[in-house]
Amino acid sequence: MEQEGEVWVYIQHQGKDVVEPSLEVLGKACELAAALKVSVAGILAGEKVDVLAEKVLMYGAQKVYVLQSRHLEAYSPVIYAKALCKLIRSKRPAIFLTAATLQGRDLAPRIASALRVGLTADCTDLKIGSYTDHKTRQEYNNILLQIRPAWGGNIIATIVSPQTRPQMATIREGIMKMPPQVRSSRGEIMHIPPDVQAGDIKTTVLKRILTGRRVNLKAAGIIVAGGAGMGTKDNFDLLRQLAHALGGEVAATRAAVDAGFIDHEYQVGQTGISVRPKLYIACGISGAVQHLAGMQESGKIIAVNTDPDAPIFSVAHYGIIGDAKDVVPKLINTYRHLSH
Ligand SMILES: Cc1cc2nc3c(=O)[nH]c(=O)nc-3n(C[C@H](O)[C@H](O)[C@H](O)COP(=O)(O)OP(=O)(O)OC[C@H]3O[C@@H](n4cnc5c(N)ncnc54)[C@H](O)[C@@H]3O)c2cc1C
Numbered sequence: 001m002e003q004e005g006e007v008w009v010y011i012q013h014q015g016k017d018v019v020e021p022s023l024e025v026l027g028k029a030c031e032l033a034a035a036l037k038v039s040v041a042g043i044l045a046g047e048k049v050d051v052l053a054e055k056v057l058m059y060g061a062q063k064v065y066v067l068q069s070r071h072l073e074a075y076s077p078v079i080y081a082k083a084l085c086k087l088i089r090s091k092r093p094a095i096f097l098t099a100a101t102l103q104g105r106d107l108a109p110r111i112a113s114a115l116r117v118g119l120t121a122d123c124t125d126l127k128i129g130s131y132t133d134h135k136t137r138q139e140y141n142n143i144l145l146q147i148r149p150a151w152g153g154n155i156i157a158t159i160v161s162p163q164t165r166p167q168m169a170t171i172r173e174g175i176m177k178m179p180p181q182v183r184s185s186r187g188e189i190m191h192i193p194p195d196v197q198a199g200d201i202k203t204t205v206l207k208r209i210l211t212g213r214r215v216n217l218k219a220a221g222i223i224v225a226g227g228a229g230m231g232t233k234d235n236f237d238l239l240r241q242l243a244h245a246l247g248g249e250v251a252a253t254r255a256a257v258d259a260g261f262i263d264h265e266y267q268v269g270q271t272g273i274s275v276r277p278k279l280y281i282a283c284g285i286s287g288a289v290q291h292l293a294g295m296q297e298s299g300k301i302i303a304v305n306t307d308p309d310a311p312i313f314s315v316a317h318y319g320i321i322g323d324a325k326d327v328v329p330k331l332i333n334t335y336r337h338l339s340h
Pocket residue numbers: 152153226227228229230252253254255256267268269270271272273283284285286287288289290291294304305306307310322323324325
């Protein structure tokens with residue numbers, strides 16, 4: 001393995017554990033590093049974060065750089081960016097990735113602007129490939145292709161930053177597969193004393209209040225989602241009944257949220273949550289690209305729609321052409337009948 005030009009992932013942690021989106025990004029980083037034949041490293045910053053290093057190795061990293069200091073106890077963008085920029089300048093990774101969590105979205109642009117490198121936010125895929133600059137005819141090989149929807153989701157753009165290092169991207173939560181956890185970790189844990197002082201802290205955290213989400217759609221094995229085609233809030237309740245019968249969660253399109261059928265936190269798609277349940281039942285959903293972006297990786301998709309030409313059928317494994325108001329009660333009854 002080459003030592004230079006590594007693929008790095010910023011590992012966010014909360015409540016003494018690594019957050020899942022960082023591990024999802026790590027899984028993708030392993031693929032990229034394998035294609036480049038370089039090491040993949042996790043970057044941990046915080047106060048007592050060395051205890052998390054083993055876990056990062058168990059999810060595929062070959063190295064973990066630990067930046068540990070009491071000054072990094074609470075996440076603060078200025079001091080974290082300073083510590084990370086120093087590390088990046090000294091080790092010169094080829095690629096630096098973070099999950100597009102609130103913290104990742106806060107931190108990555110600060111690092112990118114301090115290092116004067118490009119950054120693509122909210123990527124939905126990453127690949128290693130080539131790019132030719134048509135003006136200069138210069139060819140760049142083994143660069144990071146940063147893929148994300150653009151122009152309101154109407155195109156999927158591939159963005160490159162071929163001339164600067166590291167190539168930086170934040171990655172949407174829930175899109176990349178969680179890598180498998182191995183039982184015993186093998187790899188290097190490197191403690192790098194961060195060059196930070198108390199004076200670098202510009203803000204003081206007085207109190208931290210964690211408000212958990214009321215719904216955790218990402219953890220749901222079964223999702224029953226509804227769209228504008230459900231017609232009314234009362235009809236939407238049918239989906240809650242089906243979700244309840246199947247032991248799943250209910251979700252929605254933006255049109256259903258805008259119509260007031262359900263809260264925004266249940267919205268799946270480009271500007272909502274990305275999910276990959278084992279089963280996704282889409283009722284009265286047309287299948288706009290912005291919705292598909294958040295659910296098309298589901299294990300099995302069943303679509304119920306009155307319009308046989310609805311785009312949702314292009315991603316569905318099973319399609320039912322019919323009125324969801326008739327079909328959903330039948331599904332509930334059939335399931336109840338079969339399960340008794
Ligand atoms: C920048 C941007 C971001 C966006 N982000 C998101 C996002 O995160 N998530 C999202 O979902 N959308 C998003 N959208 C909106 C997206 O473009 C669509 O407008 C939206 O997904 C459509 O929702 P829908 O399928 O519920 O409604 P519609 O497109 O109106 O489709 C309703 C469907 O229901 C069917 N239908 C009607 N009556 C019945 C019935 N009785 N039984 C069965 N089927 C019936 C119709 O045939 C139709 O196919 C975004 C748009 C933009 C521009």
